[in-house]
Amino acid sequence: MKNKVVIAMAVVNMQWKRIPENIREEILSNVWCSNCQDVVSLTDYQIENNGLGLIISGKCSVCGSEVARVVEKE
Numbered sequence: 001m002k003n004k005v006v007i008a009m010a011v012v013n014m015q016w017k018r019i020p021e022n023i024r025e026e027i028l029s030n031v032w033c034s035n036c037q038d039v040v041s042l043t044d045y046q047i048e049n050n051g052l053g054l055i056i057s058g059k060c061s062v063c064g065s066e067v068a069r070v071v072e073k074e
Contacts, residue, residue: 012049019071027056027071035065042067 016024029041045058057068 012047012054015049015054016047027069031056031060031067031069033060033063033065033067036060036062038062040067042069 019027028045031040031042032038033040041061042056042058043061045056048055048057052070053073054071055068056071057066059065060067
């Protein structure tokens with residue numbers, strides 16, 4: 001089971017790294033926080049893969065609320 005988790009994390013990392021660095025930075029700094037009612041940056045984030053694409057979840061850089069962003073598959 002542990003090997004499957006490591007492989008899954010490697011696949012997610014490869015998918016994330018395929019996105020150009022400037023676009024990755026833009027994605028991480030352009031997340032809607034429903035608590036702040038504004039666009040914020042993500043901190044302490046994790047990236048998961050699901051059927052829609054990559055799901056990036058973490059904390060709002062302003063208030064610390066949980067926020068998430070979907071990066072759809074091409």
